[in-house]
Amino acid sequence: MKREENFVLRGNICYSVKSTELRCVRRGDLLVLDGKIGAIFPEGELPKRFSALPLTDYGEDILIPGMTDLHIHAPQYSFRGTGMDLELLDWLSTNTFPEEAKYRDLSYAERAYSDFVSDLRESVTTRALVFATIHVPATLLLMEKLDESGLITMVGKVNMDRNSPDFLRETTEESRRSTEEWLSESEGRFQRTFPILTPRFTPSCTDELMRELGTLKARRGLPVQSHLSENLSELAWVKELCPWAGCYGETYRRPGLLYGEGKAVMAHCVYSSEEELSLLAESGSYIAHCPQSNTNLSSGIAPIRRYLDRSLRVGLGTDVAGGANLSMLRALTDAIAVSKLRWRIMDETLRPLCFEEAFYLATKGGGSFFGNVGSFEEGYEADILVLSGRRESVREQGIRERLEQLVYLGGEGTRLRAKFVAGREIALGAV
Ligand code: GUN
Ligand code: FE
Numbered sequence: 001m002k003r004e005e006n007f008v009l010r011g012n013i014c015y016s017v018k019s020t021e022l023r024c025v026r027r028g029d030l031l032v033l034d035g036k037i038g039a040i041f042p043e044g045e046l047p048k049r050f051s052a053l054p055l056t057d058y059g060e061d062i063l064i065p066g067m068t069d070l071h072i073h074a075p076q077y078s079f080r081g082t083g084m085d086l087e088l089l090d091w092l093s094t095n096t097f098p099e100e101a102k103y104r105d106l107s108y109a110e111r112a113y114s115d116f117v118s119d120l121r122e123s124v125t126t127r128a129l130v131f132a133t134i135h136v137p138a139t140l141l142l143m144e145k146l147d148e149s150g151l152i153t154m155v156g157k158v159n160m161d162r163n164s165p166d167f168l169r170e171t172t173e174e175s176r177r178s179t180e181e182w183l184s185e186s187e188g189r190f191q192r193t194f195p196i197l198t199p200r201f202t203p204s205c206t207d208e209l210m211r212e213l214g215t216l217k218a219r220r221g222l223p224v225q226s227h228l229s230e231n232l233s234e235l236a237w238v239k240e241l242c243p244w245a246g247c248y249g250e251t252y253r254r255p256g257l258l259y260g261e262g263k264a265v266m267a268h269c270v271y272s273s274e275e276e277l278s279l280l281a282e283s284g285s286y287i288a289h290c291p292q293s294n295t296n297l298s299s300g301i302a303p304i305r306r307y308l309d310r311s312l313r314v315g316l317g318t319d320v321a322g323g324a325n326l327s328m329l330r331a332l333t334d335a336i337a338v339s340k341l342r343w344r345i346m347d348e349t350l351r352p353l354c355f356e357e358a359f360y361l362a363t364k365g366g367g368s369f370f371g372n373v374g375s376f377e378e379g380y381e382a383d384i385l386v387l388s389g390r391r392e393s394v395r396e397q398g399i400r401e402r403l404e405q406l407v408y409l410g411g412e413g414t415r416l417r418a419k420f421v422a423g424r425e426i427a428l429g430a431v
Pocket of ligand 2: 071073227267319322
């Protein structure tokens with residue numbers, strides 16, 4: 001047992017047990033043993049046998065589980081918050097593809113990925129599923145940097161062999177070969193960074209490439225990430241490209257990308273049909289809800305209440321640069337906000353998400369993709385954030401209220417005081 005992964009943190013503790021249940025403990029002791037949550041003891045009740053462990057007292061600050069960003073594009077970080085007045089397909093061809101093409105140049109990738117990784121490290125994100133680009137050397141570089149950051153991530157070399165500009169397209173054979181090369185080069189090289197198959201989306205991958213990736217998935221038991229039912233023009237295009245498919249999701253299922261050992265994460269699912277939802281449910285696939293991106297690109301509002309009612313697996317994503325902000329605190333409050341608009345304007349049968357539910361999605365909902373992650377129940381990986389206010393509130397506050405305020409204020413009034421991933425502390429403000 002490494003000594004640094006055995007310790008006690010004292011403070012106000014909040015974590016989700018299930019989507020409707022947020023547990024709050026005033027001034028409790030959070031015991032971490034071997035990088036995992038051992039127990040939570042009420043104030044003054046830490047058993048003697050643990051009294052020799054290093055204890056940090058965070059006073060009135062709030063300890064919550066780390067957050068999982070289920071969907072983010074590292075190469076798009078450089079242009080986040082620009083060119084936001086387009087819809088998806090135009091946004092891809094105008095902003096995204098020209099920028100992603102630059103990652104052929106490793107010195108550009110070096111600078112851009114350094115910025116991305118150092119900001120992600122300083123954020124409330126402890127785990128993430130990350131898209132890179134089609135380029136193998138730059139993807140490996142990104143993996144190296146993320147591995148050094150101490151965060152736990154899955155990273156995908158992107159596959160694209162059709163409907164993409166010449167400067168950002170592979171042939172089917174190149175795409176298969178470069179994916180194999182990337183997988184063998186990353187094997188055994190990283191401790192905290194893992195590969196995830198990443199067909200960009202059906203419009204940019206031929207049926208043949210999808211089948212190749214399905215074979216690779218079955219052979220290596222790899223997880224998969226992609227986009228699904230994000231935008232109405234995209235949906236119509238997929239119908240044209242794959243007339244054989246009963247729904248968009250079928251274009252991933254038939255080539256074997258949804259089932260098997262590694263799970264799939266599908267970003268958006270704004271317009272998923274009943275048939276598609278059944279595919280996602282039966283395969284145990286995850287939905288990455290990306291509310292800010294869906295707003296910025298005028299994509300729509302995903303009916304997350306319906307997905308929760310159907311017990312689908314759901315987490316949150318920032319989808320930078322469709323989303324402009326890296327912060328999962330913002331993703332959490334955006335998820336609540338868009339659900340309220342959807343309820344009021346589109347469908348009053350689907351209640352808005354409440355704070356507890358959105359907090360669950362940002363922590364335990366998405367975290368479960370990585371196993372026992374995103375809660376403080378015994379045996380969970382010790383991914384811990386310590387949040388503090390910029391100043392003490394003039395108001396007398398309960399813990400639940402204080403947490404809600406810290407989450408809503410985000411960068412404006414909230415400071416990330418400490419961050420731990422699987423029991424290892426991440427030094428903040430080091431650069
Ligand atoms: N669909 C295909 N590629 C992308 C992308 O980069 N971002 C988003 N939001 N949707 C996509
Ligand atoms: Fe995306």
